[in-house]
Amino acid sequence: MDWTIWLEWFLKGLILCLLLLTGFAYLTLYERRALARIQIRVGPNRAGPQGLLQPIADAIKLIFKEELTPAKVYRFVFILAPVLTVVPSLIIAAVIPLGTSFMLFGREITLYVANLNVGVLYLMSIASIAVYGIVLAGWSSNNKYAMLGGIRSSAQMISYEISLGLCFAIAILLGNSMNLNDLVEAQRNIWFVVVQPAGALVFMFVVLAEVNRAPFDMPEAEQELTAGYHAEYSGMKFALFFMAEYQKMIVVSMIGATLFFGGYREPWFMTGWLNGLFSVDRFWFLGPAYLFIKVILLLFFMIWIRATWPRIRYDRLMALGWKILLPLTLVIAFITATGILLQQELNNPLFYWSIPILSIICLLAAVAFIYRDLRRKSHGRF
Amino acid sequence: MTSDLIVFLVLSLVAISAALGMLFSRNAVYSALFLVLNFVTVAVFYLLLGAPFIAMTQVTVYAGAIMVLFLFVIMLLGAENLPPSDALPWQKPLAVLLSAILAVEAIYLLFMNARTNMAIAAPEASVNTMENLREMAMTLFNQFLLPFEVTSILLLVAMVGAIVLTKQEKGGRS
Structure with a gap:
C-alpha cells in the first residue's frame, strides 16, 4: 500500500469525473443538434465551428446568472439538494469498467476505478439514493408545484426501481456474477442483448423513468408543474440539476452497454476478423472507443424517444410500471433462470435459445395488452 | 489495525450523533434525513467488517427504499413540524420506565456473562x-x-x- 496506489486511484477518479463533466457539456450540444435535425431545424451552430463551443458559452452564462434564494425555503436542505443530486450521478460510474488495462511506467493501469465484487448491487444502491436530491429539492422550495414534482419523482423512481432490479438480475443470471468486469468477460462469445432482447429493451425504458427523461419526465412536466422540483432554483444550483440529469443519462447508457451490449468488448463476431485486429485483447485503447460508440448510440436512442413520443399521463405511468413492467420483468427473469438451469442440467443448448424466443413472446403479449387497454379506455371513458 | 480503529471511532461518532439528531430534531423531515445518515454509516460499518453485500443491501433497502417512503408520507401529510406540546402526556414516564428496565436487563446479562458460552449456529x-x-x-x-x-x-x-x-x-x- 504505497503512495503510488493512492495516486493512481486519485487520478483515475479525477479523470472519470472530468470525463463525465465534459460528457455532460457535449451531451447538451449533441441533444440539441439531434433534436433539431429530427425537427428539420439547424440547432445551435453559431458558437465555434458547428456550434462546438456552445457548451462553454452556456456554462459562462449560467455562472454569471443571478442566484435567487426564495424567502421561506428550508435553507440548509435547499442548498444540500442539488449536491445530493449530482454526487450519486458521479460516483455511480466508479464500478463501470472502461476497458482492460495497459502498461505505464512499468505498472499495470486498469481501466476502472473500483473492481467491486458486488458491483451491480452498488449500482442499485446508488441509484436508489439518487432520489433524495429531487425529493428534498421539491420539499425545501416551499412551493406547491415543486413539492408535487418531488412527490411524483419519489413515487415514480421507487416504482420503476423494482423492474430495474429485476433487469439487473437477468444480467446477473446470464453472466453468473455480480462483478461488472466478469459480466463484460462473460459477453465475450455473445452479447446478452441477443440472449435476452426483451430484458435489454425493458431496461432501456425503465432507466428512462429512473433518470426522469421524456416520455417519463413527470417531475418537471412544464404544462402541469411549471418546472416541477427545480422551479425555485436558478443560476448554478439549477445548473447542478441540469448536470445531474445529463450525467445520469451518460451513466445509465454506460450501464446498459455494460450489462447487455458487451461493455468495452468488440462485437462478438468481430473478434476473429483480420487476425484479431479489432479485438480489445490486442489493443487496449479499442476498449474505451467501443464503449464510447455504444454510449453514443444508446444516448441517441434516448434523444430519439424524446423527440418523437409525447409525455404519458401520470396514472398511466404508474399503471405501466406496476401492472405491465413488473409482471413482465418477473416473467422474463423466471424464463431466463429456468432456461439456464435446464441447459446446465440437461446439457442441451436448445433450452438456452428458448430464452430469447419466449421472452419476445412475453414482450409482445405485454405490448398487445397495453394496446387493448388504451383502446378500451379511450372508448369507455369519453 | 490502528487505521481501522480510527475509522471505527469516527464512524461511531457520526452514527451516534446522527441517531441523537434524529431523536431531538423538531422537524420530521430532518429526523428522517438523520436516520438516512445513520443507515449509511451502519452500511460503512458493514464494509469495514468485510461484508459488502450486507452493506449494499442496507443502503438499497433502508436508505434507498424505506426512508424514501417515510419522506413521501411525511411530505404528503404535511407533518413536518411537530406541535410544541406533547400529544400523549403519559408517554414520557412510560418510555423512561421501559427503557430503564431494558437497560437493567442488558447490564445484568452483560456483567453476569450469562449464556455467552451458548453459541448460536454460526455460518x-x-x-x-x-x-x-x-x-x-x-x-x-x-x-x-x-x-x-x-x-x-x-x-x-x-x-x-x-x-x-x-x-x-x-x-x-x-
Missing part, C-alpha cells in the same frame, strides 16, 4: 470475506431456507394487510 467463516456472495447464497438457501421463506411470507402478509386497510369497498362509505 462458516467464509461468509465473512470479500468473496462472499456465492457462499452467502449457499448458506441462505440451504442452511437457512425455512427462516428465509417464512420472512418472505411475513412481508407478504404485511403487504396484503396494507392493501386491505386502504382499499375502498364498493358501495361503502367514503
Whole structure:
C-alpha cells in the first residue's frame, strides 16, 4: 500500500469525473443538434465551428446568472439538494469498467476505478439514493408545484426501481456474477442483448423513468408543474440539476452497454476478423472507443424517444410500471433462470435459445395488452 | 489495525450523533434525513467488517427504499413540524420506565456473562470475506431456507394487510 496506489486511484477518479463533466457539456450540444435535425431545424451552430463551443458559452452564462434564494425555503436542505443530486450521478460510474488495462511506467493501469465484487448491487444502491436530491429539492422550495414534482419523482423512481432490479438480475443470471468486469468477460462469445432482447429493451425504458427523461419526465412536466422540483432554483444550483440529469443519462447508457451490449468488448463476431485486429485483447485503447460508440448510440436512442413520443399521463405511468413492467420483468427473469438451469442440467443448448424466443413472446403479449387497454379506455371513458 | 480503529471511532461518532439528531430534531423531515445518515454509516460499518453485500443491501433497502417512503408520507401529510406540546402526556414516564428496565436487563446479562458460552449456529467463516456472495447464497438457501421463506411470507402478509386497510369497498362509505 504505497503512495503510488493512492495516486493512481486519485487520478483515475479525477479523470472519470472530468470525463463525465465534459460528457455532460457535449451531451447538451449533441441533444440539441439531434433534436433539431429530427425537427428539420439547424440547432445551435453559431458558437465555434458547428456550434462546438456552445457548451462553454452556456456554462459562462449560467455562472454569471443571478442566484435567487426564495424567502421561506428550508435553507440548509435547499442548498444540500442539488449536491445530493449530482454526487450519486458521479460516483455511480466508479464500478463501470472502461476497458482492460495497459502498461505505464512499468505498472499495470486498469481501466476502472473500483473492481467491486458486488458491483451491480452498488449500482442499485446508488441509484436508489439518487432520489433524495429531487425529493428534498421539491420539499425545501416551499412551493406547491415543486413539492408535487418531488412527490411524483419519489413515487415514480421507487416504482420503476423494482423492474430495474429485476433487469439487473437477468444480467446477473446470464453472466453468473455480480462483478461488472466478469459480466463484460462473460459477453465475450455473445452479447446478452441477443440472449435476452426483451430484458435489454425493458431496461432501456425503465432507466428512462429512473433518470426522469421524456416520455417519463413527470417531475418537471412544464404544462402541469411549471418546472416541477427545480422551479425555485436558478443560476448554478439549477445548473447542478441540469448536470445531474445529463450525467445520469451518460451513466445509465454506460450501464446498459455494460450489462447487455458487451461493455468495452468488440462485437462478438468481430473478434476473429483480420487476425484479431479489432479485438480489445490486442489493443487496449479499442476498449474505451467501443464503449464510447455504444454510449453514443444508446444516448441517441434516448434523444430519439424524446423527440418523437409525447409525455404519458401520470396514472398511466404508474399503471405501466406496476401492472405491465413488473409482471413482465418477473416473467422474463423466471424464463431466463429456468432456461439456464435446464441447459446446465440437461446439457442441451436448445433450452438456452428458448430464452430469447419466449421472452419476445412475453414482450409482445405485454405490448398487445397495453394496446387493448388504451383502446378500451379511450372508448369507455369519453 | 490502528487505521481501522480510527475509522471505527469516527464512524461511531457520526452514527451516534446522527441517531441523537434524529431523536431531538423538531422537524420530521430532518429526523428522517438523520436516520438516512445513520443507515449509511451502519452500511460503512458493514464494509469495514468485510461484508459488502450486507452493506449494499442496507443502503438499497433502508436508505434507498424505506426512508424514501417515510419522506413521501411525511411530505404528503404535511407533518413536518411537530406541535410544541406533547400529544400523549403519559408517554414520557412510560418510555423512561421501559427503557430503564431494558437497560437493567442488558447490564445484568452483560456483567453476569450469562449464556455467552451458548453459541448460536454460526455460518462458516467464509461468509465473512470479500468473496462472499456465492457462499452467502449457499448458506441462505440451504442452511437457512425455512427462516428465509417464512420472512418472505411475513412481508407478504404485511403487504396484503396494507392493501386491505386502504382499499375502498364498493358501495361503502367514503
